[in-house]
Amino acid sequence: MATTREVTTTDRAWRRHDRRGTVGLLAGPLLWLLLFFVIPVAFVAAYSVGAVTLFPTDTGVVSLASWERLLTGGSVYMSLFWKSIRMSLTVSAVVVLLAYPTGYFLALCVRRRKYVLLLLIIAPFLTSYLLRVLAWKVILGDAGVINSFLTTTGITDEPVSWLLYSQFTVMLVLAYIWVPFVALPVFVSLENLDRSLLEAAADLGASRFRTFVRVTLPLSLSGIFAAFLFVFIPTIGEFVTPLLVGGTSGYMFGNSIQDLFTKGLDWQTGSTLAFFLLAVVAALMTVFGRFLRMRAVVQ
């Protein structure tokens, strides 16, 4: 008797717990994200159409004027945006070209210590982002490692100035930053490849090259695509690397957002640019998001 009653009490507690529990579990994370993520972003959208006024210079008139200025009539920000897109596309392509052979090597050529070598490639990504950019500034500067080496050994008389503060430098450093991270999705897609398909191709008389082009490459396309997006999406909004090694020619769309908020103090234009960038990323995620299987990568 006594046991039956105990069990029912427990059961009741658990049923009550299940009902309220879901709300309780979701309350914390959702409230935090709502207050400090969703509302602030919505506020920026409102700011961009003039529905919010914070400074005396804000017009306080609700209109799409700042959006019109951004999207029509060859605005300087739009050309900057396309330049950033071009840079991000280049960086993503270079990174994938470097990461693919790495992932291929680790997944298909290495038998032992595969994961140790993978970790060797990934480890730099887990260290400070800012310090890895700083390292390049130290290496490429006028009085930096390369130039001081070139001048003291007499290879050149003057320091090579285009090494630092150029579009090329920004892309080099961004590629350096993202290669380790992107080796992972490529490795995962090749590691999960069914080896018997390769054997079948060989048995049917296909050369290694033909097997690669007709079997391996098509089957790893989703990994390549994920890798591409993993670089492309975070680099479109990049502003720290251009700030450190880009100079004026390496200036990107993200820099103009930062400048409008910290130097120019035109927060309404800044909000328009920021929300535009967010909309672009959201659109990319809606169309291509299914290629980014985050869970598969993390496990």
Add this chain to the structure above:
Amino acid sequence: MSDIATSPNTRRGLILFFSLLVVFLYAPIVILAVFSFNDGDVSFPLAGFTLDWYRRFFSNPNILESLERSAIVASISSLIAVALGVAASFALLRRRFFGKSGVSALVFSPLVVPYVVFGISLLVIFTALDKFLVSSTGSYIGLGLHTVVIGHVVVSLPYTVLTIVPLLERLSVDLEEAAKDLGASPWQSFRRVTLPLLMPALVSAFMIAFTLSFDEYAIASFLAGETPTWPVYLFAQLRVPSQLPQLLAVSSVVLVASLGIVLAAEIGRRLAERRYGGELRPSA
């Protein structure tokens, strides 16, 4: 035996490529460390070995303060992110509710939102809040470490969920059922059964969130106000060339420490997952 994926020549080529890539990835970091021991400017030729820069940084109150601020921000934001991450992981894995895919999209969306956009969004909302407070009460909150913590929790949360979910998935629901059958209350079963088993994932989630926050510049640069965290301080000091060797010394210490922490977290998590994999799944 011939390999189906690579010919011997391709294999040699790939080994060479891999080695060069490792050099490319590590050379800048090594150079950074080498110049932190160099008795002179950050340029060739090397002028001899010194520990002077390390000595100077240990007696530079500005650097130490900024490191301390970052440690405080990282500790608090990671604790909150792990707590919220546990709740979100349980809800997403163990509960059915309306709008689950929407909630999951929301939790993971900070992974793809550009940090510059998120940073200015918080800057705008806190400025608006202060303006409202000044006009209604005459006082204001202002920017500072608390606003950095708030921002870092948002961007750390998806990483904590991604770290906790795989292990939670392997913990059989049967264990919670067993605790229930033995008369445990929901809280007891969580506290005494689930939480201890989940501990490895919580520790590594904390460490990942900690290193992420400790190093984070983009968001902190908008929100730190008059209290620069370490990356914000570092960035500001880069304009002063004489400071550089000293900063390289701190950077080397931070690099080695963060590498150690993250590797420990990663190895611990994989070991735990492997250990639980066989034992805790019912007939799998």
